[in-house]
Amino acid sequence: MRYTMGMHLLNFPKNIDTDKFLTNYWQKKPLLFRQALPDFKCHIEADELAGMACDEEIESRLVLEKHGATPWEARYGPFAESLFAELPESHWTLLVQDVDKYIPEVAELLDYFRFIPDWRLDDIMISYAVDQGSVGPHTDDYDVFLLQAKGCRRWKIHTRAVDENDYIPGLDLRILPQFEAEQEWLLEEGDMLYLPPNVAHWGIAEGEAITCSVGFRAPTWQDIASSWFESWIEQQLPKQRYRDPALKPQIAPAEIKPVALEGFKAKLQSCLDRLDRDERWFGRLVTETKPHLQVIPVEQPLTEQTFLNRFREQAVIHRNSHSRMAFSRYEKDGLDTLYINGNSYTLPSSSGEFLPVITHYRDLHFGYLQEWLEQPEYLSLLCRLYNEGHFLFSDDH
Structure with a gap:
């Protein structure tokens, strides 16, 4: 069996392809796609979305423009089923995050956006709005593709700069x-609108409407710096405690002398100079999953031989929808690295297409992986990932 890593293709506007989009539009300016996915089928109905919003493990919001305790009131799930029967006929929107993690047919939509690196993808949020439903005029700090799945929605945008002081104070939403x-x-x-970060936009449903929002991760520089320093502290800082340089009597014992600070700075600088020896901290950062999307290990771990036999019998193994994956080729120590949900796993640099394959496909076939499974390091890794819950067989519960 041969895997091919072709991409599902969006229907770009005339004279635009993925290269031109990334060069001229990505994180630069909006773009309207007419019939981006003309044959797209929405695999979720309003009632099913409302049911998901009643689940305590699923993140959801309800935005009421006019009928809440305040204008643009935001309520957060889980919700009681009875709530939806009490809502008005207009001016409200239900939003459910990470729908791709729960409905495989929705997750397939992500395949159209893999011209952007996987580690940048966040989730598919789906919103259901009644007539005139909206979440208000606002900005987001990340890129988003807004695919109209059912009904119609009118989008208004402007590209003028927006300051944090421009929003209405005292609201949960940035209106x-x-x-x-x-x-x-x-x-x-089938139509879709791409919006780069910080473009002000306002979408208003005309009749009932369902919109799929494909969002991308954008960690703050504080998050990135924190992860970098955490890796630095763990791997580079010595375990010993502080030791004084050669001391001399001081006239003022409370004074912090420059020589003490110079000693600290020299020690820290020597550690910083060695930090680039391991850059795996970045892969761990960008694959971290949300707290409520943690992967649960199997109750009864399998031995490698038992796993191999079961994989052979089942023929296919499936990726857990809550597992975020990426990989890197790390030439400095001759190891390739797989990243899953903030953890890293190393393999010899001769791993070839093994990491591209297992990170690209949601379903892995035994026949294609068989040659790798005959080698201890690959069998050991896949068995470990299964035991940790990142891969599942069809009959696992």
Whole structure:
């Protein structure tokens, strides 16, 4: 069996392809796709989305523009089923995060966006809105593709700079009190709008509407620096305690002398100079999963031989939808590295296509992996990942 790593292709506007999109639009300016996915089928109905919002393990919000305790009131799930029967006929929106983690058919939509690195993808949020439903005029700090899955939604945008002080104070949502649109479009089923970070936008449903929002991760520089320093502390800082340089009597014993600070700075600088010896901290950072999407290990771990036999019998193993994966080729120590949910696993640099394959596909076939499974390091890794819960057989519960 041969795996091919072809991409599902969006229907880009005329004279634009993935290269031109990434060069001219990605993180630069909005782009409207008419019939980006003309044959796309929405695999979720409003009732099913409402049911997900009643689940305590699923992140959800309800935004009421006019009928809440305050204008643009945001309520957070889980919700009681009875709530939805009490809602007004207009001006509210239900939003459910990470729907791709729970509905495989929705996760397939991500395949159209893999011209962006997987580690940048976050989730598919799906919103259901009644007539005139909206979450208000606002900005986001990340890129998003807004695919109209059912019904129609009118989008208004402007690209003027927005300051943190511009939002209405005292609300859970970042609502702009003044919004003068530069452009607006009515999106019908299959249409899609790409918005780079910090472009102000306002989507208003015309009748009932369902929108799929494909969002991308954008860690803050504080998050990145914290992860970098954490790795540095763990791997580079010596375990010993502070020791004084050669001391001399001081006239003022409370004074911190420059020589003490110089000693600290010299020690820290020597550690910083060695930090680039291991850059795996970045892969661990970008594959960290949300707290409520943790992977649970199997109750009865399998031995490598038992795992191999079961894989042979089942023929296919499936990736856990909560497992975020990436890999890197790390030439400095001759090891390739797999990253899953903030952890790293190393393999010899001769691993070839093994890591591209297991990180690309949601379903792995025994026949294709058989040659690798005959080698101890690959069998050991796959068995370990199964025991940790990152891969599942069809009959696992």
